[in-house]
Amino acid sequence: MTSSYCLSSIRNTAFFHTSRICLQKDRLCVFSHCPGREFLTLKPQESFPKSSLSVLRLRGSGFRRPFAAFAEAEGEHVQDVVRAKELHHHHEGNAESDDDELPGMAKAFNISSGTASAVSVCIALAALVFPLFMGSLGQGLPFKTKALSYATLLFGFYMAWNIGANDVANAMGTSVGSGALSLRQAVLTAAVLEFSGALLMGTHVTSTMQKGILVANVFQGKDTLLFAGLLSSLAAAGTWLQVASYYGWPVSTTHCIVGSMVGFGLAYGGPGAVFWSSLARVTSSWVVSPLIGAIVSFLVYKCIRRFVYSARNPGQAAAAAAPIAVFLGVTGISFSAFPLSKTVSIALAQALACGAAGAIAVDRVIRKQLGHLLAKSAKADPEPKPETHPSKNIGFLSDIAGPTGTQLEIVYGVFGYMQILSACFMSFAHGGNDVSNAIGPLAAALSILQGGMSAAEIVIPNDVLAWGGFGIVAGLMMWGYRVIATIGKKITELTPTRGFAAEFAAASVVLGASKLGLPSQPLILWSAQ
Structure with missing residues (x-):
């Protein structure tokens, strides 16, 4: 049997529903060649604890075995299967009680409950201690002002924590769901790129959240009232996000914070306190962005079906398409976020060079x-087989037969890499867009408290942006797995090709929205799926 490489989430999921597990004794990486096979029969419940989240069971338990090894065991030793099922039912109650004793983060990261508790305590201590060393605390100001600034930073952290617990799943859920990234890898990737996006592009949308929702003149001379309203908006939005995250509901953090600020403005100043033209621009992006995301995702996946799946050699076609997609993505990020010059021609040349690299x-x-494998598929280069049934077309949809065997594993291998890159793209765009939901009201409240400046005069310090990034990563580590399970498995059954199409489309639209100063994000990914 030809060696193959396990990257398909559907195949992995089917494997976990069987009772007989055959693993190779040697543990190799996902893309390494497997010259020989020696199988070891394991009984599922004795070897691997039951998990309540299928998306975490897929990658969290360390299953990275070639599918060919699983396929060879199919249909053998029926009596062993029956005995394994009996053992499974016998120990099911005990396994469930053992799982219930573990906190969620312990299950998610496959660590002990003590380690999970220690990590949570460290994050809580860091959240309490770090503000004391921030320049934005108001060094040199009276103690009362510093104390209020400290409380304001904690309110902002609470909102950022809930953004991480709920919204970062939009960036990483598809990659974890399709098996391209483990949850631990997703957290580490998000930690770096969320910070980068927040620091490099966070100010674009933050300015909209500061001066594009409420009319500052209505609150002229009433700084205390405006300060209290901003804190109440952070608390209200954060509370609702925490409830949604607890139940695993992916909701829009932008809707939460904008709605909270509008509610405060209406309660105090009536309709005249709300900047309706700017609000209409923001809310229109909530309708337009998902539509654009769905269209782009449809076109990307349609291109994959047309130029990869239906190609004479799908593996070679996938390997040729990957650099093109990377070129487009890297060029777009470089031109939008890292321009070395304000001259368009120079910035474009720099972006093209980065994309080519x-x-x-x-x-x-x-x-x-x-x-x-690519060399083997190139030598074989099979002739296209005649169709055994007439093709069916329903509108834009068609029943194009996909690749099988080694060709399928090559395609999934290539798009496994591509989905990791698209997840990085998405995480960076998310950091630049959604950190503003916490940092915008926070920076405005700090500025009013410490200097009495209006929202139009606010300059956002880098340490405040970094503080928001830290809160997002902390929320992802502690509660993010709840919504990742919904995004990765419960909306659409994802493969690397589907996940890449969804993430690439969503990241492109979100990055464009961030550049235009429009807060938007989660609905784009849902529509892209």
């Missing part, structure tokens, strides 16, 4: 990891 790097990685 990224495409070359990805092409080399793919050729190195999958080169032997």
Whole structure:
């Protein structure tokens, strides 16, 4: 049997529903070649604890075995299967009680409950101690002002924590759901890129959240009232997000904070306190952005079906398409977020150079990891088989037959890499967009408290942006797995190709919205799926 490489979430999921598990004794990485096979029969409940989240069971238990090894055991030893099922039912109650004793973070990261508790305590202590060393605390100001500034930073952290617990799943849920990233890898990736996006692009949308929702003149000379209203908006939005995250509901943090601020403005100043033209611009993006995301995702996946799945050699076609997608993504990020010059021609040349470098790097990685399979598929180069049934078309949809066997594993291998890159793209865009939901009201409240400035005069310090990034990462680590399970598995059954199409489309739209100063994000990914 030809060696193959396990990247399909559907195949992995089907494997976990069987009672007989055959693993290779040698543990290899997901893309490594497997020259020989020696199988070891394991009984499921004795070896791996039951998990309540299928998305975490997929990657959290360390299953990275070639599908060919699983397929060879199919249909053998029926009596062993029956005995394994009996053992499963016998120990089911005990396994459930053991799982219930573990906190959620312990299950998610496959660590002990003591370690999970220690991590939670460390995060809580850091949240209490770090503000004492921030320049935005108001060094040199009276103690009362510093105490209120400290409380304001904690309110902002609470909102950012809930954004991480709920909204970061939109960036990483599809990658975890399809098996391209483990939850631990997703958290580490998000930690770096959420920070980067918040620091480099967070000010674009934050300015909209500060001066684009409420009319500052209505609150002229009433700084104390405006300060209290901003804190109440953070508390109200954060509370609702925490409830939604507890139940695993993916909701829009932008809707929460904008609605809270509008509610405060209406309660105090009536309709005249709300900047309706700016609010209409923001809310229109909630309708337009999901539609654009759905269209882009449809076109991306349609191109994959047309130029990869239906190609004569799908593996070679996927390897050729990957550098093109990377070139487009890296060029877009470089031009939007890292322009070295204000001159358009120079900035575009720099972005094109970065995109070309990224495409070359990805092409080399793919050729190195999958080169032997690509060479084998190129030598075989089978003739297209005649259709055994007439093709069916329903509108834009068609029943194009996908690749099978080694070709399928090559395609999933390539798009496994591509989905990781698209997750990075998405996480960066998310950090630049949604950190504003916590940092905008926080920075405005700090500025009013410490200097009495109006929202139009606010300059956002870098330490406040970093504080928001830390809160997002902390929320992702402690509660993010709840919504990741919903995004990754309960909306659409994802494969690497579907996940890549959804993330690439959503990240492109979110990055564009961030550049235009429009707060938007979660609905884009839902529509893209």
